[in-house]
Amino acid sequence: MNNRIKEYRARFNFTQEDLAKKVNVRRETIVFLEKNKYNPSLKLAYDIAKVFDCSIEDIFYF
Amino acid sequence: MKKAVIIFILTALVIAGAILWLMSRSGNLRPADFMSFAVLALVVGFALFFGFKRLISARRGEPVEDELSRKIMRKTSSLSYYISLYLWLAIMYFSDRFVFETHTIIGMGILGMAIVFAVCWLVFNFTGLKNE
Numbered sequence: 001m002n003n004r005i006k007e008y009r010a011r012f013n014f015t016q017e018d019l020a021k022k023v024n025v026r027r028e029t030i031v032f033l034e035k036n037k038y039n040p041s042l043k044l045a046y047d048i049a050k051v052f053d054c055s056i057e058d059i060f061y062f
Numbered sequence: 063m064k065k066a067v068i069i070f071i072l073t074a075l076v077i078a079g080a081i082l083w084l085m086s087r088s089g090n091l092r093p094a095d096f097m098s099f100a101v102l103a104l105v106v107g108f109a110l111f112f113g114f115k116r117l118i119s120a121r122r123g124e125p126v127e128d129e130l131s132r133k134i135m136r137k138t139s140s141l142s143y144y145i146s147l148y149l150w151l152a153i154m155y156f157s158d159r160f161v162f163e164t165h166t167i168i169g170m171g172i173l174g175m176a177i178v179f180a181v182c183w184l185v186f187n188f189t190g191l192k193n194e
Contacts, residue, residue, distance in 0.1 A: 017122070017124075020124055021123065021124065024125055024128070025124070025125065025128040025129065025130070026119055026124045026125060026128050026130070026131065027122070027124060028130070028131075029128055029129070029130040029131075032130060032190045035190070036192065037189070037190025037191070037192050038130055038190050038191050038192065039191075039192070040129070041129050043129075044129060
């Protein structure tokens with residue numbers, strides 16, 4: 001699974017640390033997500049989509 | 063934060079145990095003892111690295127544990143247990159062929175398990191858990 005977290009983060013002008021704090025995970029988790037080294041749980045995917053005010057499908061895709 | 067403190071307390075206990083062991087030896091150190099001491103130092107180093115990592119996360123205001131770290135720990139535990147079974151099998155095989163004292167064999171097994179755990183954790187922590 002791929003994602004557009006980095007793209008959305010740049011659009012919203014968030015650092016990895018900002019996003020990590022907003023979705024209550026460690027910064028390393030955001031790093032792993034952006035490198036496609038980790039597939040998030042449904043809850044984390046939902047939280048990230050909520051922060052960027054879009055649907056899960058807009059961020060995560062196959 | 064509490065878990066980081068527990069790691070530091072456990073590490074301090076291990077260091078104290080190593081010092082007591084060194085004092086009991088009092089100059090009668092064999093080459094095998096230096097080997098055990100090196101492995102012990104490696105385990106302590108890993109624990110300190112782990113503790114400081116958690117402490118830094120706590121100071122940043124991030125959660126000490128999250129879903130990725132928990133998943134890595136679960137995967138590390140299961141894989142290191144699986145590998146440890148083979149380690150004990152190898153130890154049993156060699157203990158039939160070479161003469162070792164019982165406490166040396168047990169010590170080698172425990173330290174081996176600690177090394178296997180540390181290596182598995184490092185591998186998962188750097189390669190990630192893709193498609194899990």
